[in-house]
Amino acid sequence: MAADPLSRVFAALADPTRRDMVARLTVADATVNELAAPYDISxxxxxxxxxxxxxxxxxSRSRSAQRRPVHxxxxxxxxxxxxxxxYRRAAEERYRRLDDVLAALPDDDAPPEEGARP
Amino acid sequence: MAADPLSRVFAALADPTRRDMVARLTVADATVNELAAPYDISxxxxxxxxxxxxxxxxxSRSRSAQRRPVHxxxxxxxxxxxxxxxYRRAAEERYRRLDDVLAALPDDDAPPEEGARP
DNA sequence: CTCCTCCTCAACCGGTTGGTTGAGAACGAG
DNA sequence: CTCGTTCTCAACCAACCGGTTGAGGAGGAG
Structure with a gap:
């Protein structure tokens, strides 16, 4: 269970129920019971x-009495x-750069495999 | 396998190897072989x-000859x-709003369950 | 103290996932 | 045509995940 933080975050958000909970928690904190109400799971x-x-x-959760509000x-x-x-920015920039690359294409019609890793 | 698009995206990005591939693809398109090089998996x-x-x-992938460049x-x-x-913005706003809520707290110490969804 | 409510722990189950190996399709080069 | 390269399909496996049920801990309320 020692995955890197980013993986854990993405994995947590990969579940629709969990995303819905997050959405509802942006409105207000809630107890587990309140969170559970809309879903018909245990x-x-x-x-x-x-x-x-x-x-x-x-x-995060604090304990107040026997309730454990979720925040x-x-x-x-x-x-x-x-x-x-x-990465979004990088992808966009690359997209923009594509025009230059195409414009700079020499007479050679076989692109020289430009994938050298820096 | 009929998950909603957002779930699929998050799930795809929940794997470090896949995130690394995405990172490298922001630099340039690559074939499967090129992508595979850094990892010691099949x-x-x-x-x-x-x-x-x-x-x-x-x-996305286009086929050029027997190569299938990944883009x-x-x-x-x-x-x-x-x-x-x-959601980030909503959470921040709620964070800011918290001060007002605390300031507006009446004599009642049991908060009135204000969780109505708009 | 006893009871009730809120919540978690533990064990289990079917489906998915990340990995393997082996076979083979698709295509260019000789 | 034959060969080599690139990539995918198929079957399998261990591990994980989302769900269940059952038992039980932790506090207030009576």
Missing amino acids: LQAVSKHVRVLEDAGLV LEAEVFDLMTKWLER | LQAVSKHVRVLEDAGLV LEAEVFDLMTKWLER
Whole structure:
């Protein structure tokens, strides 16, 4: 279970139920019971989902009496957004660069396998 | 295997090997063989990884001769970024709103369950 | 104290996933 | 045509995942 943080975050968000929980947690904190209400799965299953979110750092919990309110953490979103943005930008730039590459094509019709890794 | 698109994208990116491939594809297109070079897993495994990325719409392939160059698609990144940004912003706003909520707390110490979805 | 509520732990199950090996399709080069 | 290269399909396997049920810990409420 020692996967890198990013993998855990992506994996946690790969489940629609979990994404829905996150969406609802942006509105307000909630207990496990409240979180479980909309879904017709067992409370234990919901508990597991929350644990996955917690392990991914997307969510934190404080104990107040016997309730364990679930709270959304925004930081990890920033981290992921940053990661994503980086590659999105790179892909876009490459897309733009393509025109230059095509324009700079010499008489040779067989492209010289330009895949040298820097 | 009929998961929603967003789930497929997140799931695809939940694997470090696949994320590394995506990173390298931002630099240049590559064949399966080129992609496979850095990893000590079988070529078939790499082929499977590429297929997962393709099913997620992160990557497209054209056939030129017997080579099947893999090309990164930027659109899906936009989609995911948009999704993420929406919740990141919501979480931040809620974080900011928290001060107001605390300030507006009446004499009642039991918060009135304000979880109505708009 | 006893009871009730909220939640978690543990064991189990079927389906998916990441990996393997082996066979073979598709295509260019000789 | 034959050969070599590139890549995929198929079957299999161990591990993980999302779900279940059953048991039980941790606090308030009576």
